[in-house]
Amino acid sequence: MSKYDYDLFVIGAGSGGVRAARVSSSYGAKVAIAEEYRVGGTCVIRGCVPKKLLVYGSHFSEELEDGKNFGWTWENPKFDWIKLRDHILSDVDRLNNAYTDTLNSHDVEIILERAEIVGPHEIKLASGKTVTAKYILVAVGAWPAVAEFPGSEHMLTSNDMFHLENLPETVIVSGGGYIANEFAGIFNGLGSNVTLVNRSDVILRGYDESLRDRLIQISTAKGINIKLNCTFDKIEKRDDGALDVYMNGDNPVRADVVLAATGRRPKTDGLGLENAGVETNDYGAIKVDEYSRTNVDSIYAVGDVTDRVQLTPVAIREGQAFAETVFNDTPKTVDYDCIPSAVFSQPPIASVGLTESEARKKYGDVKIYSSDFRAMRNVFADRPERSLYKMIVEVTSEKILGLHMIGPDAPEILQAAAVAVKAGLTKQAFDDTIALHPSMAEELVLLK
């Protein structure tokens, strides 16, 4: 008989926590998982999944337009925000149930309450009950960071975007990262008037410069107003509910919604980490070693709360590695090298490996191959939008250091190509592969 109530107590039923819980349970551990909101976490409930569905929904406006040259006509096509919103929310319910079923079928006890740490092996639930566990895994994720200035409380975050009562006529997006560009594309596609405002002169810091420039060019052509080097002075709410937004000392601009998309902070406030002496960094992120173990032997942390790489598949890998290490006697670490990522802007960006400037910094000289082309479908539809694929290779070996793409379906294509980059293949290996014609992906084996 164990002296603890559980072998493992997981706090947070998001992607990382659910994976760790169910795999640990399958290795024989007695596991409970606490969740204060809904099983599924950010990705499923208010992130990747509903966001991607909004991207699909908004892109139909272009499909309808492009259909004309393909012989299709539609009489008065109309968009119904409430219909899309509610259908997405019901899909979120479906996934919430599926995640719950998975935990149940793996004998993980689900406790729908907030949990806080009171000691290295002790957790207090919102109901007041205290439970003990041999190991505690913190997987509480991150939360939107909202800048503070007069009226900033009137801004909404990505959490709110899935519940809007109306499609806003005018949206101002604060930020130039993933969420800002994805929602700018969504609302632009749905017909809102969109302005994206970023404090610096770059968007999507960390992505290859050529792709960022291409996205700015295409987004601007689609009607998204991009204001760089711009900061918010204040926001005032009018009697009619609209917002007067003051930026850069200029006259106010009216907006229905101001979306704060300025990063996500680890959600460690009030978690009781100090009760067990768990160390965090200046950003509030839990410090962990390569096995996701904190400075307290019995407490581990995975996912966004550790602020290593804020991506769902990474949290899942970390959760799996935790279960292998702690409950399957097979110590496992996560390989953070060459993680593919995508921005679901319109068109999307997908990327793996080093950007050109990172590669030049690391290797000095590098070779760049690229293809700047208009997809056949866009040519036929009279859509001027051009795609850009860019490969960065080491000079002597021609080993691929980075692969970057912007264009329709770029994430779908890059996932497969990322296998080759991760495997350390060369440009020659791509050249040796016969093109699959006609496709956009064939440009990858025809890069000049």
Ligand code: NDP
């Ligand atoms: P990002 O880190 O992508 O971008 C943050 C943006 O906000 C940057 O443009 C930054 O400007 C700006 N910013 C940061 N702090 C401030 C501040 N105090 N005041 C004003 N502007 C500020 O964050 P997101 O919120 O877009 O997304 C959070 C994370 O979620 C991402 O890092 C990503 O890991 C994940 N995510 C992943 C997605 C995907 O995989 N497709 C989709 C959505 C989110 P600057 O760069 O100029 O400093």
